[in-house]
Structure formats: C-alpha cells, structure tokens
Amino acid sequence: MTFSFQQAVGRVTRAAVVALPLAVAPALGSPFGAQAExxxxxxxxxxxxxxETIEIMRVEGLAYADELAxxxxxxxxxxxxxxxxxxIYDPDRMEETVRAGFADSFLSRDVNPDTLETFFGSDLGQDIIRLEISAREAMVDQAIEDAARAAYLDRAGATEAEDARLAQIKAFVEANDLVEANVVGGMNTTIAFYQGLVDGGALDMSEPKIIAxxxxxxxxxxxxxxxxxxxFLMMAYRPLSDDDLMAYADVVSTPEGKAMNTALFAGFDAMYGDISYALGRAIAGQMDVQDL
Structure with missing residues (x-):
C-alpha cells in the first residue's frame, strides 16, 4: 500500500506563491546588526x-489528519x-518553524529586501497577497478546488496566441520553478510520513525502500x-490586469525575489516535514492503542 501525504500544496508550496514567515534569525555578527536584519x-x-496563510494551512491539515485516520x-x-x-498543527509552532527556515535561507544570501518591501507594501502588492490568500482559503472547499482544476484543464492546451493570460501564468510558474520545487517538497514530506510510521513501529521498511x-x-x-x-494561480490572479501580473512577475524574477521564493520553500518544507513525521508517529501510536 502506498501512503500519500498530500501537502497542503503547493506544497505552495502552494504556499511559496502565497508568501509567509517571520524570521527568527540566530545572532550574526554584532547584536545590533543581527537585530536589524x-x-x-x-x-x-x-x-x-x-x-493568515498559516491559519489556512492549519484548517487544511486538521481536515487531512482526520481523513488519514x-x-x-x-x-x-x-x-x-x-x-x-x-x-501537531499548533499555529505558533508552525509559524516559528517557517520563520526560522526562511531566515536561515534568506539571510544567508547577499540580497537587499528593500525592493521586495516596497513592492509588497504597495497597493498592488497588498492586493496580490489578498487575492492569493483568498484563493487559498476558497480552495479548502473541495468543490471549489475541483472547479479551479477543471477551469485550468479546459484551457491547458491553448497556445499563447489563444490564451495570453495562461501564457503569462506558465511563464510565472517556470521562472519560479514552482512545479519542480513543489514536487520535491511533496515527495520529501511523504518520506517523512513513512519515517514516522517506521519509528512508531507501524511499518517495517528500510529508508531506501521508502524512497523508492x-x-x-x-x-x-x-x-x-x-x-x-x-x-490556484488562474483563480487568484483573475482580477489582475496583464500589466499588474507582469509587474509582479518582474519583481519575483529579480535576485531578491528568487532568494525570497527559495527561502519560502525552505521554511514551508521544514514545517511540512516536521508535521508529516509527527503524523506518522501519531498514526502508529493510535494503531498500538487500538490493538490493545
């Protein structure tokens, strides 16, 4: 049997597109410099x-855990x-993990966040964040998620000339490596779940076999x-003009934007890995209890 732990993907991972964590960085250099960073x-x-993003993920996770059980x-x-x-889905701990993972990644890079702060602090930047969060929240409803997927599949084969907006989103996804990063994150999360089952005594399987x-x-x-x-992206960005979406794509394609995106994946992957392992251990524990 293959156990499939679906990150609340994006696994963005669905979240990396959405955006997130606060950084809790270890002291670097002088204490004043570290605090400023x-x-x-x-x-x-x-x-x-x-x-807001963490709370949506918590709602998704609680529902998923019940389905898993x-x-x-x-x-x-x-x-x-x-x-x-x-x-396991304590929002404070989830956010702390994401913040720390983001900080470790972002602060290790020689980039200045001023451009990002300016963009995301603007009216357009805040509109984009609200649209992303609203779409993520809406897709907690399975019927809405199914409709969003169907809307994409209806247009998936269109050429750039036939569907300029789809072409823009494809370019956005490719530039930020969203599919590949989410796939890798999802696979690693599933491996963590298996490891939790093994360590909890519910499964006898070697690490190479788990990976395979x-x-x-x-x-x-x-x-x-x-x-x-x-x-998700087609639903979230529907209200944006082509120029607004292009402005967003330009910002996240900068070295600063790429560093932010990489750091977001680092933070959320760490969070989902911890949660997935804990779920595996919890399921194993419940199996033991119910066998008694």
Whole structure:
C-alpha cells in the first residue's frame, strides 16, 4: 500500500506563491546588526501575510489528519487523537518553524529586501497577497478546488496566441520553478510520513525502500501538483490586469525575489516535514492503542 501525504500544496508550496514567515534569525555578527536584519525580515514577511496563510494551512491539515485516520485506523480515534493533531498543527509552532527556515535561507544570501518591501507594501502588492490568500482559503472547499482544476484543464492546451493570460501564468510558474520545487517538497514530506510510521513501529521498511516507494509515484504527484498550482494561480490572479501580473512577475524574477521564493520553500518544507513525521508517529501510536 502506498501512503500519500498530500501537502497542503503547493506544497505552495502552494504556499511559496502565497508568501509567509517571520524570521527568527540566530545572532550574526554584532547584536545590533543581527537585530536589524531580523526586523527587516519581519517587515517583509508581515507584508506577505504569514499568520493568515498559516491559519489556512492549519484548517487544511486538521481536515487531512482526520481523513488519514479514517483511511488508516481500524476504528474511529477518540479525544486523544484530536488533542494530538491539534498539538501537531499548533499555529505558533508552525509559524516559528517557517520563520526560522526562511531566515536561515534568506539571510544567508547577499540580497537587499528593500525592493521586495516596497513592492509588497504597495497597493498592488497588498492586493496580490489578498487575492492569493483568498484563493487559498476558497480552495479548502473541495468543490471549489475541483472547479479551479477543471477551469485550468479546459484551457491547458491553448497556445499563447489563444490564451495570453495562461501564457503569462506558465511563464510565472517556470521562472519560479514552482512545479519542480513543489514536487520535491511533496515527495520529501511523504518520506517523512513513512519515517514516522517506521519509528512508531507501524511499518517495517528500510529508508531506501521508502524512497523508492515514494518516488515511484512521482509522475502522479507531478500531474496533481501542476493542476493545483495552475488552478490556484488562474483563480487568484483573475482580477489582475496583464500589466499588474507582469509587474509582479518582474519583481519575483529579480535576485531578491528568487532568494525570497527559495527561502519560502525552505521554511514551508521544514514545517511540512516536521508535521508529516509527527503524523506518522501519531498514526502508529493510535494503531498500538487500538490493538490493545
């Protein structure tokens, strides 16, 4: 049986497009310099809507954990399970992990966040963040997610001349490597889930076999990820003009924008990896309890 842990993808990962965390950086150089760097990162990530994004991911995660229990446990879990998953999806801890991962990545690069702060602090930048968060929240509803995917698939074969907006979004996705980064993040998250099951005693499987099993579904994961990302972006950016979307694409294509995107993936991948491993251990623990 293949256990599939679907990150609340984007796995953006669905989130990297959305944007997020506050940075809690280790001291670097003088304490005054370190504090200034941390404040600068905090300002950028506040503009990116971190708490709202984390809360949506928490809602997604709690629902997913219940589906996981229904699929994998022989009987319905009780109050202990609910307390466990609420602890796993603690929003403060989730945000702290993302912030730290973002800080480690972003602050290690020789980039100045001023351009990013200026853009995301503008009316257009804030409009984009609101649209992304609104679309992410809407897609918690499976019917809306299905409709977004279908809307993309209806247009997926169009040429640039036939669908200029789709061509813009394709260029945006390719420039930011969103599909590949989300696929890799999703696979690593699934591996962490398997490892949690193994360490919890619910599964006897070597690490090489886990990796082979998970990456055996890479094609299916890639297709699913692509559909989600394009459905999400097409819905989120529908109200934007072509010029506004181009301005956004220009900013995230700069060295600063690429450093931000890489750091977002680093932060969210760390968060999802921790959560996925903890879910595997929790499922294993419930199996032991229900076997008694």
């Amino acid at each position: 941390t404040r600068t990162t905090d300002k950028l990530l506040d503009l990116l809507g971190v708490p 229904a699929d994998m446990l022989p009987s319905s879990p009780g109050v202990t399970w609910q307390k466990t998953i609420e602890t 099993e998970v990456w055996g579904s890479e094609g299916e994961t890639r297709t699913d990820t692509m559909e989600w990302i394009f459905g």
